[in-house]
Amino acid sequence: MKLRIKSLEYKTKLSRVLAGTALFTLIALQSNAQTAGLTMPAGFKASIVADTTGRPRHIAITKKGDIYVKLFRKVKEKGLLMLQDKDGDGKYETKTAFGDYIGTGLYLKDNYLYASSDEAVFRYKLDANEHVINPNKPDTLVKGLVSRKQHETKSLVLDNNGNIYVNIGAPSNSCQIKDRQMGSLGQPDCPILETAGGIWQFKIDKFNQSYPEGVRYATGLRNVMGLDWNQQNNTLFVMQHGRDQLTMFPELFDSKLNAELPAECMYMIKYGDNAGWPYIYFDPFQKKKILAPEYGGDGKKEGDSKFIDPVVAFPAHMAPNGLLFYTGNMFPEKYKNGAFVAFHGSWNRSPEPQKGFMVAFVPFKNGKPSGEWEVFADGFAGSPEKAAAGRPDHKPCGLAMGPDGSLYVTDDAKGAIYKISFNK
Amino acid sequence: MKRTTLTLLIISIFISVTAQTKKPVAKKPAAKASTASAAVTPTVMARGKVVYNMYCISCHQPDGGGVPSMNAPIVKTKQVLGSKPALINIILKGMSGVDIEGESYSNVMPAHAFLTNQQIADVLTYVRNNFGNKASGVTVAEVAAVRNKK
Numbered sequence: 001m002k003l004r005i006k007s008l009e010y011k012t013k014l015s016r017v018l019a020g021t022a023l024f025t026l027i028a029l030q031s032n033a034q035t036a037g038l039t040m041p042a043g044f045k046a047s048i049v050a051d052t053t054g055r056p057r058h059i060a061i062t063k064k065g066d067i068y069v070k071l072f073r074k075v076k077e078k079g080l081l082m083l084q085d086k087d088g089d090g091k092y093e094t095k096t097a098f099g100d101y102i103g104t105g106l107y108l109k110d111n112y113l114y115a116s117s118d119e120a121v122f123r124y125k126l127d128a129n130e131h132v133i134n135p136n137k138p139d140t141l142v143k144g145l146v147s148r149k150q151h152e153t154k155s156l157v158l159d160n161n162g163n164i165y166v167n168i169g170a171p172s173n174s175c176q177i178k179d180r181q182m183g184s185l186g187q188p189d190c191p192i193l194e195t196a197g198g199i200w201q202f203k204i205d206k207f208n209q210s211y212p213e214g215v216r217y218a219t220g221l222r223n224v225m226g227l228d229w230n231q232q233n234n235t236l237f238v239m240q241h242g243r244d245q246l247t248m249f250p251e252l253f254d255s256k257l258n259a260e261l262p263a264e265c266m267y268m269i270k271y272g273d274n275a276g277w278p279y280i281y282f283d284p285f286q287k288k289k290i291l292a293p294e295y296g297g298d299g300k301k302e303g304d305s306k307f308i309d310p311v312v313a314f315p316a317h318m319a320p321n322g323l324l325f326y327t328g329n330m331f332p333e334k335y336k337n338g339a340f341v342a343f344h345g346s347w348n349r350s351p352e353p354q355k356g357f358m359v360a361f362v363p364f365k366n367g368k369p370s371g372e373w374e375v376f377a378d379g380f381a382g383s384p385e386k387a388a389a390g391r392p393d394h395k396p397c398g399l400a401m402g403p404d405g406s407l408y409v410t411d412d413a414k415g416a417i418y419k420i421s422f423n424k
Numbered sequence: 425m426k427r428t429t430l431t432l433l434i435i436s437i438f439i440s441v442t443a444q445t446k447k448p449v450a451k452k453p454a455a456k457a458s459t460a461s462a463a464v465t466p467t468v469m470a471r472g473k474v475v476y477n478m479y480c481i482s483c484h485q486p487d488g489g490g491v492p493s494m495n496a497p498i499v500k501t502k503q504v505l506g507s508k509p510a511l512i513n514i515i516l517k518g519m520s521g522v523d524i525e526g527e528s529y530s531n532v533m534p535a536h537a538f539l540t541n542q543q544i545a546d547v548l549t550y551v552r553n554n555f556g557n558k559a560s561g562v563t564v565a566e567v568a569a570v571r572n573k574k
């Protein structure tokens with residue numbers, strides 16, 4: 001009898017546990033369906049609205065919600081996609097491919113779509129629906145830019161004054177005499193900076209411009225992928241990909257130090273600024289511009305004070321690939337005019353665990369950071385183990401805002417396009 | 425039920441015992457590693473791993489998979505498993521702009537001629553027999569022959 005009661009109790013407990021587990025699984029499944037596997041602050045939802053091939057990089061969205069995507073690898077011999085949700089079910093099922101070049105940069109403004117290959121910048125006139133009128137005949141605005149494999153992509157953004165800003169990444173890690181060679185010193189008066197390692201400014205209404213027609217707007221930037229124009233203070237902001245491999249000077253830097261140095265920096269850029277690459281790097285612990293070992297640095301000596309300071313210093317090597325100032329009204333007040341940064345994720349932290357694979361947020365007021373940065377959307381990697389191993393499922397790259405104020409994030413590993421929304 | 429457990433236990437003990445007794449046997453060729461034979465021994469593999477972790481791991485990564493679009497993978501590629509002199513030359517002279525299985529990689533592989541012939545033989549033997557690779561070892565003599573050719 002006693003035994004039977006016990007067994008009954010056990011059964012009730014078991015069924016409760018089972019019911020609990022089922023409920024938990026249901027909630028987990030449901031919440032996963034509402035977040036597409038991402039973790040975000042309360043009230044935010046996410047879904048994958050499109051799956052593409054060709055490794056989508058930067059992204060632009062029309063006023064009616066059509067999506068343009070620049071591809072890193074060709075799909076059906078084309079490097080640009082327009083995605084449409086014609087049946088209005090929230091999935092972008094219609095894909096139109098055009099443009100016979102790969103690249104990263106893409107920007108939409110005032111009825112023109114701007115896109116870059118790794119050597120040139122093109123412009124497409126749009127019709128009243130913001131659809132490309134002549135996909136096979138874009139205007140060539142800029143051509144002949146330095147592209148030597150490394151840091152070859154040309155990110156771009158416009159100001160409100162008829163200018164386009166184009167990143168020309170340095171085809172080098174740290175301007176060594178022999179790139180990435182153990183102990184190789186820096187080239188004196190780094191010649192790379194004459195044609196790369198900075199942001200160049202061109203006109204949006206002049207064709208076939210190159211170096212003679214352009215202006216070196218800012219220099220000393222190793223490679224910039226994420227950049228945006230801050231409408232509040234009418235100024236350019238960029239995210240630099242910081243230098244790799246301080247371990248090439250093993251007597252000064254071990255792999256643990258290399259994993260944490262230097263900071264990934266956000267800079268506010270004014271005409272004529274010099275951010276200091278390859279001569280200095282920013283140490284987020286000493287909060288100083290430190291002389292690079294290729295130029296006589298020892299991890300402590302400070303570099304020239306003429307170089308500008310970052311406005312935000314993020315952890316090392318996380319590879320910021322997208323920057324977007326949020327000007328929408330859907331998200332809570334704290335996000336208004338703040339910066340979202342898409343981190344592609346690190347590789348140069350090995351053998352230490354890799355980091356990144358998330359979208360960060362920095363609150364801004366009047367064009368200046370007004371608080372600490374925070375992780376906004378995480379979980380792109382699929383699991384902490386996949387992130388640590390540097391083998392994530394998804395890698396955040398491009399950012400754009402939809403007409404309703406939702407945030408779009410591209411993933412250039414598997415080709416997902418995420419839409420992140422907020423429900424009051 | 426119990427019998428199966430017991431059988432399994434006996435089998436596993438047998439395996440672990442044979443594995444243990446095998447170890448010293450495997451060690452024998454290690455002494456000859458630096459001579460003509462290209463033996464893939466635990467000692468050579470251990471030395472190769474030290475070199476790999478010091479000079480290779482940051483780009484090629486702990487699993488040898490490299491970094492998409494940036495640093496080449498070294499898992500079952502023809503460069504790693506193919507001609508030994510060509511592979512030795514990649515270490516001595518570096519490599520850049522070579523597509524691997526249709527994918528391009530943007531970063532340069534710098535020359536590692538500063539490594540000793542022993543270090544190169546060890547690390548290549550390690551790479552050719554790790555990350556799912558299986559191929560003959562590389563000897564000091566083979567590295568020396570390529571280095572002295574110039």
